Amino acid sequence: MNVQEREINGFAIDQFNQYGLEVGKTQGICPTCSHTRKPENKKAKCASYDWERGLGTCHNCNTSFQLHTYRRKGASEKVYTRPTKPTDLNEVGTKVEGWFKERGISPASLRDLNVTTGEEYMPQTGKSENTIQFNYYMGDQLINVKYRDGRKNFKLYKGAEKIFYNINSIIGYDACVIVEGEMDVLAMHEAGVTNVISVPNGATLNSNNLDYLDNCIDYFDDKEKIILAVDADEPGQALRQEFIRRLGAEVCYLVDFSDCKDANDYLVKYGKSALRNVIDNVRPVPLEGVSTLKDIEDELKDFVKNGFKPGFQIGLKNFDNIFSTYTGQFITVTGVPSSGKSDFVDQMVVGYNQLYGWKTAYASPENQPVYLHAHKLMRKHWQDMPAVGDIGGDKWEQVTDHVNDNYFFIDMDKYNLEAVLRKGAELVKRKGIKCLVLDPFNKIRDVNAHSDDVNRYTMDYLAKIEAFCKKYDVLTFIVAHPTKMYKGQDGKMEEPTMYNIKGGGEWYDASYHGLLVHRDYDAKTTKVKVLKVKFQNLGENGAESFFTWEPRSGSFVPHVTSEAEAEPMPWE
Numbered sequence: 373m374n375v376q377e378r379e380i381n382g383f384a385i386d387q388f389n390q391y392g393l394e395v396g397k398t399q400g401i402c403p404t405c406s407h408t409r410k411p412e413n414k415k416a417k418c419a420s421y422d423w424e425r426g427l428g429t430c431h432n433c434n435t436s437f438q439l440h441t442y443r444r445k446g447a448s449e450k451v452y453t454r455p456t457k458p459t460d461l462n463e464v465g466t467k468v469e470g471w472f473k474e475r476g477i478s479p480a481s482l483r484d485l486n487v488t489t490g491e492e493y494m495p496q497t498g499k500s501e502n503t504i505q506f507n508y509y510m511g512d513q514l515i516n517v518k519y520r521d522g523r524k525n526f527k528l529y530k531g532a533e534k535i536f537y538n539i540n541s542i543i544g545y546d547a548c549v550i551v552e553g554e555m556d557v558l559a560m561h562e563a564g565v566t567n568v569i570s571v572p573n574g575a576t577l578n579s580n581n582l583d584y585l586d587n588c589i590d591y592f593d594d595k596e597k598i599i600l601a602v603d604a605d606e607p608g609q610a611l612r613q614e615f616i617r618r619l620g621a622e623v624c625y626l627v628d629f630s631d632c633k634d635a636n637d638y639l640v641k642y643g644k645s646a647l648r649n650v651i652d653n654v655r656p657v658p659l660e661g662v663s664t665l666k667d668i669e670d671e672l673k674d675f676v677k678n679g680f681k682p683g684f685q686i687g688l689k690n691f692d693n694i695f696s697t698y699t700g701q702f703i704t705v706t707g708v709p710s711s712g713k714s715d716f717v718d719q720m721v722v723g724y725n726q727l728y729g730w731k732t733a734y735a736s737p738e739n740q741p742v743y744l745h746a747h748k749l750m751r752k753h754w755q756d757m758p759a760v761g762d763i764g765g766d767k768w769e770q771v772t773d774h775v776n777d778n779y780f781f782i783d784m785d786k787y788n789l790e791a792v793l794r795k796g797a798e799l800v801k802r803k804g805i806k807c808l809v810l811d812p813f814n815k816i817r818d819v820n821a822h823s824d825d826v827n828r829y830t831m832d833y834l835a836k837i838e839a840f841c842k843k844y845d846v847l848t849f850i851v852a853h854p855t856k857m858y859k860g861q862d863g864k865m866e867e868p869t870m871y872n873i874k875g876g877g878e879w880y881d882a883s884y885h886g887l888l889v890h891r892d893y894d895a896k897t898t899k900v901k902v903l904k905v906k907f908q909n910l911g912e913n914g915a916e917s918f919f920t921w922e923p924r925s926g927s928f929v930p931h932v933t934s935e936a937e938a939e940p941m942p943w944e
Contacts, residue, residue, distance in 0.1 A: 380424075380425065380426045380440070380442070380543070380544055383442040383543055384442065385426075385440045385441070385442060386440070386441045386442055386511060386512075387440060387441040387512075388440050389439060389440060390438070390439070390440055390441050391403040391437075391439070393421060393428075393439065395423070396423065397421060398420060398421055398422075399417040399419065399420055399421065400417055400419055400421060401414070401415060401416070401417065401418065401419060402418050402419040402428070402430035402432060402433060402435075402437075403428075403437060404430060404433055404435050404437060404484075405418070405430060405432055405433040405435075406418065406419075409432075416432075418430055418431055418432040418433075419431065419432075421439060422439075423439065425544045425545075426438060426439045426440050426442075426543070426544045427439065427544045427545070434564045435484070435564075435566060436541075436566045436567070438540065438543060438544065441511055441512055442511055442540075442543055450533070452515075452531060452532050452533040453529070453530065453531035453532055454513070454514065454515065454532065455514055455516065455517045455529045455532060456514075457514045464479070464482055464487060464488060464489050464504075465489060468489055468504060469482070472558070475555065475559075475636060475639075475640060476559060476562060476636070476639040476640050476643075476644075477555070477558045477559070477562060478562060481558050481561045481562055482558070484561060485506075485538060485554075485557060485558055485561060486506075486507040486509060487504065487505070487506060487507070487554075487558075488504075488505045488507060489502065489503065489504055489505060490502075490503060490505055491503065492505070492519045492521075492527075494519065494521050494525050494527060495527065496521075496523070496525040496527075497521070497523065497525065501521040501522070501523075501525075502521065502522065503519040503520055503521050504519070504520045505517050505518070505519055505520075506518040506520070506537060506554040508535055508536075508537050508539075508572065509538075509539075509540055510535055510539055510540065511540065515532060515533050515535050516528055516529050516532040516533060516534065516535060516572065517529045517532070518554060518572065528572060528573065533587055534572050534573070534583050534584040534587060535572065535584050535587050535588050536550075536569040536570060536571065536572070536584055536585075536588050536591075537554050537557055537569060537570040537571075537572060538557050538568060538569050538570065539569055539588055539591060541566055541567050541568060541569065542567045542568075542569060542591055543591065545567040545595075546594060546595060546596045546597065547567065547595065547596060547597035547598070547599070548567045548568065548569060548592075548595055548597075548598055548599070549565055549567065549568040549569070549599040549601050549651060550568075550569055550570070550571070550598065550599065550600055550601065550602065550615065551568060551569070551570045551571075551601045551602060551634070551635055552570065552571055552574055552575055552602045552603045552608055552611070552634060553570055553571075553574065553634065553636070554570050555634075555635075555636040556568075556570060556601070556634050556635035556636050557569065557570045558636070559635040559636040559638070559639040559647065560601075560635055560647070560651070562639060562644055562647075563639065563644045563645075563647040563648040563651070564644070564648055565647075565648065565651050571584060571602075571611070572584050574607070575602060575603065575605075575607035575608045575611035581729050581804070582614060582618070582804055583777075585615075585618060585804070586802065586803055586804065589801065589802045592619060595619075595623060597623060597625060598615070598619055598623050598624050598625065599624075599625045599626075599627060599651060599654050600612045600615055600616070600624055600625065600626055600627065601627040601629075601634075601635055601650075601651070602615075602634075603633055603634045604629055604632070604633055604634070605633065608634075612626070613845075614804070616657055617800065617844060617845050618800060618801050619801065620801070621657040621658075622657075624656075624657045625654040625655060625656050625657065626654060626655050626656075626657060627650055627651070627654055628650070628655070635647060638650065680907070680909040681698075682696065683696025683697050683698055683909070683910040683911075684696055684697055684698065684699070684724060684727075684728065684847075685723070685727065686719065686720050686722075686723025686724060686727070687723045687726060687727050688719075688723065688917075688919075688928070688930060689930065690917040690918070690919075690930040690931075691900060691917045691930075693915075693917070694902055694911055694912050694915035694916070694917055695885070695887070695902050695905065695910070695911040695912075695915070696910045696911060697847060697884075697885060697910060698847075698907075698910070699806060699841075699845050699846065699847045700841050700842050700845045700846070700847070701841055701847060701848075701884035701885065701906070702834075702837050702838060702841050702847070702848040702849070702850055702883065702884055702885075703847070703848070703849050703850070703883070703884065703885040703886070703887060704850050704852055704870060704873070704879055704883040704885070704886045704887070704903075705717055705849055705850065705851050705852070705886075705887045705888075705889060706851075706852050706853070706854055706868055706869075706870060706872070706873055706886070706887070706888055706889075706903075707854075707868065707888055707889040707890055707891075708854065708865050708868060708890070710891070711889050711890050711891045711898070712889050712891055712898050712928075713811075713851050713889045714736070714738070714739060714811055715748070715921075715926065715928075716887075716889045716898070716900060716928060717809055717811065717849050717851060718748060718749060718752065718926075719752065719927065719928050720849070721779075721807050721809065721849075722749065722752045722753065724806070724807060724847075725778055726753075728806075730805075730806035730807055730847075731777075731778045731779070731780070731803055731804055731805045731806055731807070732778065732779050732780070732805060732806070732807040732808070732809060733779075733780040733781075733782060733795075733796055733799045733803075733805045733807070733808050733809070734779070734780070734781050734782060734808075734809045734811065735782040735784075735787060735792045735795075735796075735808070735809065735810050735811070735816055736781070736809060736810075736811040737787050737811075737812075737815040737816065738811060738812060738815065739811060742781045742783065745781065746775055746779070746781075748926050749775050749779055750771050750772065750775055751924070751925050751926040751927070752925060752926055752927050753771050753774060753775065754767070754771050754925065755925045755927065756924050756925055757924040757925070758771075780799055780803060780805065782795050782796075782799075787815060787816045787817070788816065788817055788818065788819040788820075789816055789817065789818040789819070789833065789836060789837075790818070790819070790820060790836070792810065792816055793836065793837070793840045796808045796840060796844070796846065797840070797843075797844060800844045800846065805846065806845075806846060806847060807846065807847050807848070807849065808840075808846050808847075808848045808849070809848075809849045809851070810837075810849065810850050810851065811849070811851035812851045812852060812853055813833070813850050813851065813852050814852070814853065814874070818832065818833050818836070821833070826874060826876075827875060827876065827877075827878050829875070830874075830875030830876075830878040830879065830882075831875075831878050831882065834850075834878065834879075834882040834883070835882070837850065838882070850883075852873045852879065853873070854868035854872035854873055855872055855873070855874055864892075867888060867890050867901075868888065869888070869903060870883065870886045870903050870904065880903075880904060883904060883906075884904075884905075884906045885902075885904055885905050885906060885910075885911070886902075886903035886904035887900060887901070887902060887903060888900065888901040888903050896920060896921075897918050897919065897920055897931050898918070898919045898920070898921060898928065899916055899917070899919075900916065900917050900918075900919065901914070901915070901916045902914060902915045902916075917930070918930070918931040919931050
């Protein structure tokens with residue numbers, strides 16, 4: 373294959389040898405600094421070329437550069453607006469240069485990182501302001517712009533795709549650094565760390581919506597070392613944990629900024645060499661399954677100060693009063709056929725999505741065809757039944773976009789547990805899912821089971837799910853039908869327990885939580901009963917909540933009994 377037709381790490385070369393260097397030579401001039409040197413030194417071989425990796429390194433100015441430009445591996449399905457490319461990347465002005473210099477950033481780094489200035493309307497002030505502009509490139513395409521005014525107001529270009537700042541810099545490297553702001557990218561660049569990227573919008577506590585990671589996930593496929601140098605505050609640490617969950621603990625390394633908040637603070641206080649030394653001395657994420665007191669000291673301190681953390685809820689008060697949960701666990705949901713098990717699970721994941729932004733993946737062989745399941749989720753978000761006249765309208769576009777971005781349907785000819793869990797792991801990495809639904813478990817077989825004994829099979833099945841939940845911090849729902857049930861003397865179907873599921877006591881013993889969904893057709897109510905909570909701070913065993921089902925939205929609404937029903941008179 374001709375070298376010009378090759379791919380590097382899966383990225384197709386768009387422009388081969390963009391600087392017109394001597395192809396095949398391992399040493400030569402530097403496109404960054406050679407033209408600035410004295411005439412007698414302009415042709416000095418100060419740089420090394422690695423044509424296999426597509427990277428060059430200068431030993432004079434200590435910078436790295438890409439030998440080629442690349443085409444993006446996978447494009448988003450969404451349609452985004454694009455900002456206009458600035459005409460002059462070098463003009464930032466003496467005043468702006470002085471402002472950056474106070475923060476340890478040189479004019480050379482501003483040029484290298486495509487920092488410009490210009491006027492821009494800022495909604496925070498309601499007028500046009502002089503702004504610093506951080507230009508987000510992917511290849512040679514300007515994808516987004518971050519604007520910053522003198523009052524430290526920020527905005528991104530309206531309607532543009534969110535990506536990492538300086539994303540081109542990590543192509544060809546087997547390692548990269550992730551920071552929390554453009555200033556931190558510039559600081560790292562000053563310290564000689566050039567394969568560094570920044571999130572576009574900082575860190576937000578309790579937010580798992582990393583759409584910029586979804587849009588750039590292919591850039592991390594070849595990374596053997598990902599250094600997380602985010603801010604030391606609480607939102608920064610939450611962001612760090614989400615990166616570890618999505619990218620994998622085995623490749624993630626942690627930075628200690630000591631008494632500083634971030635990389636730029638560290639640069640200003642201690643200098644370039646010290647910041648470089650911090651990156652050279654990162655520590656790996658603690659080994660999975662092995663902990664020391666120091667590894668869990670923060671959690672220990674928090675528990676001593678605040679006790680148990682509250683569980684996550686779904687936003688229905690009568691249910692939230694009796695049940696909540698943590699992630700990294702699984703919930704077994706049972707009930708007789710047509711009792712509303714799947715529908716109530718949908719209600720729960722929609723609640724988690726609305727309250728916490730969690731995304732969900734479904735492996736639901738019985739919830740077919742998929743468009744009908746998507747329609748159910750739409751109704752819950754819409755809070756009504758979409759009509760023909762709604763198609764193409766603003767609300768239709770809003771709701772369909774939301775369902776498209778937050779719910780994913782695993783489609784297989786034959787469902788098996790290991791394949792589903794592999795796909796779940798991929799969706800954690802690529803889409804950031806926080807919930808996984810297996811509905812029903814008996815149609816998602818463990819084809820690699822080592823025993824025909826039903827109890828042993830169940831034990832191993834649930835152990836694999838538990839391991840998945842813990843590794844990826846995912847909340848998993850297992851919908852499990854009971855074995856054959858019988859009607860009682862009153863002619864009504866008996867309420868099953870977890871012991872009625874095939875596999876018996878293993879379900880009760882292994883499950884973190886158990887819920888019963890039971891429909892009373894005469895009363896037109898649905899009861900949800902807590903069969904088990906592993907931790908008593910999360911719920912009440914045996915507690916019940918009652919709902920009526922709203923047919924247009926497909927939502928469960930808390931059932932309100934009449935005053936007479938709620939408080940019987942003494943003579944009744």
